[in-house]
Amino acid sequence: MQRNSVAIVGAAESTHMGKLPEMAQIQIHADSALNALADCGLTIKDIDGVATAGHNAVELAHYMGITPTWVDGTSVGGCSFMLHVRHAAAAIEAGLCTTALIPHGESGRHWIGRHGPSIFPSLFQMQFEQPYGVTRPPTMFTIPVMRYMTDYGLTEEQLAMVAVTQREWAGFHPRASFRDPITVDDVLDSKMICYPFRLLMCCLVTDGGGALILTSADRAKDFPTKPVYIRGTGESAETPLISQMSDFTSSRAFRVAGSTAFEAAGISHGDVDHLMIYDAFAHLPIYGLEDLGFVGRGEAGAFIAEGNTRLGGQLPMNTNGGGLSYMHSGMYGMYALQEGVRQMRGTSPAQVEGAEISVVHGVGGMFAASGTIVMTNVA
Amino acid sequence: MSSDGRVIPVPTPETQHYWDGAKAGELRLQRCTDCGHIYFPPRPFCPTCGSRAVEVFTASGRGRLFSYVINHLPSPGFTPPFAIAVVELEEGPRLMSNIVGCPQTPEALQIDMPLEVTFERLTDEITLPQFKPAT
Numbered sequence: 001m002q003r004n005s006v007a008i009v010g011a012a013e014s015t016h017m018g019k020l021p022e023m024a025q026i027q028i029h030a031d032s033a034l035n036a037l038a039d040c041g042l043t044i045k046d047i048d049g050v051a052t053a054g055h056n057a058v059e060l061a062h063y064m065g066i067t068p069t070w071v072d073g074t075s076v077g078g079c080s081f082m083l084h085v086r087h088a089a090a091a092i093e094a095g096l097c098t099t100a101l102i103p104h105g106e107s108g109r110h111w112i113g114r115h116g117p118s119i120f121p122s123l124f125q126m127q128f129e130q131p132y133g134v135t136r137p138p139t140m141f142t143i144p145v146m147r148y149m150t151d152y153g154l155t156e157e158q159l160a161m162v163a164v165t166q167r168e169w170a171g172f173h174p175r176a177s178f179r180d181p182i183t184v185d186d187v188l189d190s191k192m193i194c195y196p197f198r199l200l201m202c203c204l205v206t207d208g209g210g211a212l213i214l215t216s217a218d219r220a221k222d223f224p225t226k227p228v229y230i231r232g233t234g235e236s237a238e239t240p241l242i243s244q245m246s247d248f249t250s251s252r253a254f255r256v257a258g259s260t261a262f263e264a265a266g267i268s269h270g271d272v273d274h275l276m277i278y279d280a281f282a283h284l285p286i287y288g289l290e291d292l293g294f295v296g297r298g299e300a301g302a303f304i305a306e307g308n309t310r311l312g313g314q315l316p317m318n319t320n321g322g323g324l325s326y327m328h329s330g331m332y333g334m335y336a337l338q339e340g341v342r343q344m345r346g347t348s349p350a351q352v353e354g355a356e357i358s359v360v361h362g363v364g365g366m367f368a369a370s371g372t373i374v375m376t377n378v379a
Numbered sequence: 380m381s382s383d384g385r386v387i388p389v390p391t392p393e394t395q396h397y398w399d400g401a402k403a404g405e406l407r408l409q410r411c412t413d414c415g416h417i418y419f420p421p422r423p424f425c426p427t428c429g430s431r432a433v434e435v436f437t438a439s440g441r442g443r444l445f446s447y448v449i450n451h452l453p454s455p456g457f458t459p460p461f462a463i464a465v466v467e468l469e470e471g472p473r474l475m476s477n478i479v480g481c482p483q484t485p486e487a488l489q490i491d492m493p494l495e496v497t498f499e500r501l502t503d504e505i506t507l508p509q510f511k512p513a514t
């Protein structure tokens with residue numbers, strides 16, 4: 001792929017987020033898509049490519065009135081939208097479509113008009129993991145962390161600081177679910193969910209959506225919005241079984257997706273002005289910072305606790321408050337992408353002044369898959 | 380699923396030997412006879428080299444506590460809080476387990492503590508390998 005040959009021209013979240021008992025899941029998709037179309041001055045008839053996850057892409061295309069020449073139903077969990085951006089950029093560059101819509105809508109809290117889990121259940125997970133009492137993500141995603149804590153000395157206080165730091169960022173965002181400041185003690189005193197994880201180290205469960213519209217960089221110049229160019233991308237997968245991760249202190253999928261994206265973008269870590277790392281749980285930014293190569297192995301807990309990722313720090317990260325404080329419908333990747341776009345447009349309520357490169361890194365399943373997008377506002 | 384809602388494994392032809400072994404009180408793994416790789420979960424070829432020349436053997440049943448959580452959320456068939464662990468076997472592979480025969484506390488559950496296999500009968504057909512502190 002050529003750098004910056006495709007741009008995000010339309011981006012919007014659902015009109016409301018949080019609790020949407022009045023909307024079926026597909027309508028949350030549509031609401032988000034219509035907002036993204038309005039954002040860039042297009043109509044649904046301008047869309048000839050569509051990609052989504054967690055919902056049937058065909059049903060979505062029909063519901064929206066789209067006649068696509070390119071359809072992508074890649075569904076690998078919450079980072080599916082990073083993969084869609086990557087695939088859409090390739091499709092546009094290859095001429096498979098001209099204008100791609102990537103909508104996300106999830107009735108994550110109310111389960112209205114929702115068929116089932118957002119990713120296919122794994123046969124092996126049902127056979128070799130679920131009989132031991134794993135149920136929802138807090139009982140699985142957290143399992144490697146004790147190994148990490150033992151090997152590298154990560155503390156519960158450092159884990160808590162991830163949540164504290166992100167709540168500071170959420171305070172800037174009127175649309176964030178939780179905005180009131182919290183302390184390390186608040187986190188460590190919150191309800192035990194799955195030792196060593198307390199409630200405030202776990203993501204929200206909300207309803208909501210978002211959508212992106214991509215087209216070629218040549219056409220992007222004619223849009224009312226500031227183009228956000230796709231400079232580099234990466235994706236990978238490891239295993240649907242948390243017990244079979246090859247390294248409990250590092251995600252292979254993160255490392256492959258991240259290094260692929262950085263190489264494609266031709267950037268080094270010092271070039272990155274803004275970073276989003278999908279945070280379904282407090283340890284994910286820690287794994288992400290290390291696996292993307294921003295810090296050495298075992299260093300990310302201290303890096304965050306020392307304030308490097310907060311306002312005024314050298315690496316502003318998860319500036320919307322993340323899945324821990326902003327919103328998390330189940331497939332959070334779309335919201336990380338939206339904040340990356342806002343930062344590149346210069347419109348985030350927590351704007352990083354002068355930011356030119358944003359890296360948005362997602363996880364799918366429990367370290368099962370990953371996608372990384374390097375965005376820039378410099379053509 | 381059992382009557383209390385607990386998920387009961389459903390073997391496939393490729394995994395039947397593992398469940399037959401558990402029912403017979405053996406923890407069975409597979410080894411590639413071409414490259415020597417020992418692996419889990421079961422499949423009739425080697426995930427390292429792709430060879431179909433693989434054999435089933437009985438593992439020692441010894442391992443160490445590689446990582447765990449203590450789950451406080453409700454889980455059908457279980458009484459929280461209870462440990463969900465990953466055991467690293469002496470032979471190399473890791474697998475999920477509960478840790479039975481000891482308190483479900485951080486004090487009793489020490490990372491790297493030696494463990495040994497035991498077996499929990501779930502139904503007439505399915506027995507589940509479990510791990511307990513090594514004696």
Ligand SMILES: [Zn+2]
Nearest residue numbers: 411414425428
């Ligand atoms: Zn082999």
